[in-house]
Amino acid sequence: MIKQHGYKYSFNPNKCDECGGKCCYGESGYIFVSIDEIMAIATFLGMSVEEFCMKYVKRVDNIRFSLIEKKCKDKSKGMSCIFFDENTNKCSIYQVRPQQCISFPFWEQYKGKTDSIKSRCIGICVTNE
DSSP: OEEOTTOSEEEOGGGHHHHOSGGGEESOOOEEEOHHHHHHHHHHHTOOHHHHHHHHEEEETTTEEEEOEEEOSSGGGOEEETTEETTTTEETTGGGOOHHHHHTTOOGGGTTOHHHHHHHOTTEEEOOO
């Protein structure tokens, strides 16, 4: 179990194989990536940074970058990260996924919303902290 100070829940990462990637799809949003993360993912995929950026990255606010999204085949799921494989329900760049993905479910937006994150992630265990 993973715990983080200030959150009223802990997270069991072993549940990730069971959930079907619910953290990778849903409402449209940003999947922020740093320059270092862009370089690591491009290398992992055997692409140049320029080629990778042209194909998979969009600029946000003139200073930040996000991976692009795609519409899910199952329209009820909404949008997903471009690297979410809907056939396996897994991340195709898991080994080099961005810090934003690594830090899930400990995002600031869920700090006081235990019910919201619990409905989204089966690995959540509510604590009395």
